[in-house]
Amino acid sequence: MTTQEFLGKENFTINDQTVSESCPSNIALIKYWGKYKDQIPANPSISFTLNHCKTNTEMEFLANETFSVQTFLSGSEEVKFAEKIEKYFKNIEQYLPWILKGKYIIRTENTFPHSSGIASSASGFGAIAKCLMKLDESFSSENHQPSTINQKASFLARLGSGSACRSLYNGLVVWGESEDVLGSSDLFAVQYPNSEVHDIFKDFNDWVLLIHEGVKSVSSTVGHGLMNTNPYAERRFQEARENFVPMKEILKNGDMQRFIKLVEHEALTLHAMMMMSDPAFILMQTGTLEVINKIWNFRKETNLPLFFTLDAGANVHLLFPNNGSEEKIKTFIETELLQHTQKNGVVKDVMKF
Numbered sequence: 001m002t003t004q005e006f007l008g009k010e011n012f013t014i015n016d017q018t019v020s021e022s023c024p025s026n027i028a029l030i031k032y033w034g035k036y037k038d039q040i041p042a043n044p045s046i047s048f049t050l051n052h053c054k055t056n057t058e059m060e061f062l063a064n065e066t067f068s069v070q071t072f073l074s075g076s077e078e079v080k081f082a083e084k085i086e087k088y089f090k091n092i093e094q095y096l097p098w099i100l101k102g103k104y105i106i107r108t109e110n111t112f113p114h115s116s117g118i119a120s121s122a123s124g125f126g127a128i129a130k131c132l133m134k135l136d137e138s139f140s141s142e143n144h145q146p147s148t149i150n151q152k153a154s155f156l157a158r159l160g161s162g163s164a165c166r167s168l169y170n171g172l173v174v175w176g177e178s179e180d181v182l183g184s185s186d187l188f189a190v191q192y193p194n195s196e197v198h199d200i201f202k203d204f205n206d207w208v209l210l211i212h213e214g215v216k217s218v219s220s221t222v223g224h225g226l227m228n229t230n231p232y233a234e235r236r237f238q239e240a241r242e243n244f245v246p247m248k249e250i251l252k253n254g255d256m257q258r259f260i261k262l263v264e265h266e267a268l269t270l271h272a273m274m275m276m277s278d279p280a281f282i283l284m285q286t287g288t289l290e291v292i293n294k295i296w297n298f299r300k301e302t303n304l305p306l307f308f309t310l311d312a313g314a315n316v317h318l319l320f321p322n323n324g325s326e327e328k329i330k331t332f333i334e335t336e337l338l339q340h341t342q343k344n345g346v347v348k349d350v351m352k353f
């Protein structure tokens with residue numbers, strides 16, 4: 001598929017509509033960090049789609065009114081968010097030619113705390129892209145296949161926020177062209193084939209320890225931008241591409257030890273890249289380091305599969321499978337790790353598919 005194939009058709013009939021959609025967040029295992037013009041990722045990434053952390057969005061479209069966007073987050077008006085969406089809609093007009101021909105009232109809510117650092121841009125733009133595709137379907141005269149609609153939703157979500165394009169699918173999802181994943185593309189995400197995934201990865205926990213609540217010290221936009229001048233960036237992009245080779249083997253054979261090593265390495269690399277940027281950023285906090293060290297000691301002592309990944313912030317995503325050892329791991333988290341959070345904050349999610 002090329003960008004041209006996503007261009008919108010001019011034959012449409014618009015009318016007033018209200019549509020609602022829900023979209024989950026996702027957590028990357030091989031990270032997207034660095035991008036080129038038009039939201040093209042510098043390397044492929046793979047993520048787990050979460051089951052509980054979602055954004056629910058209602059989009060009211062008032063046809064033929066002057067283009068404007070009003071947004072409400074959990075009932076409160078958010079002017080900044082509306083400005084962002086207006087810009088986004090103007091940016092994607094060639095793909096949805098009716099998009100600027102009306103007024104929007106968008107009501108949105110997250111099922112997870114705003115402060116959690118869980119990517120609300122991923123679930124948020126995912127839900128908006130799904131709403132737009134619902135409107136597109138009702139305005140255009142052609143009948144689209146559900147798979148085509150979802151692919152275009154992923155394409156549109158990417159233009160809002162890169163990681164959002166992965167939230168359009170369940171399970172393991174790949175975004176970015178990789179010679180190791182059939183059908184993968186820089187333009188949209190694809191589901192990683194379930195038949196190539198060992199059962200151990202199909203029922204997993206992601207508990208997010210809220211080490212630091214509040215605004216992140218570096219936004220994704222700034223973070224991605226710093227990769228443009230980072231002297232190690234090219235090597236990092238290459239490494240991420242190479243990491244798909246072991247990841248593919250691991251996902252197939254269920255080798256948990258190698259999985260743990262690879263996922264933790266990816267998280268630490270993302271943070272190392274930020275430390276080696278100019279200006280430098282240290283995104284971890286004392287609690288993050290305490291938790292990582294405790295996890296490593298716990299694994300040494302018990303051999304149980306508790307490990308972590310990190311996004312561009314201080315919070316720790318605790319990953320562990322539901323394979324019989326989870327009760328011991330949960331007890332350890334409650335008694336040893338929770339104390340390093342700011343307010344006993346933990347968001348418990350699962351990835352079941």
Ligand code: DP6
Binds near residue numbers: 164
């Ligand atoms: C660290 O998708 O938030 O979560 O494309 O600028 O919106 P934009 O960035 P964003 O970056 C997320 C980066 C990450 C890693 C990942 O999800 O792969």
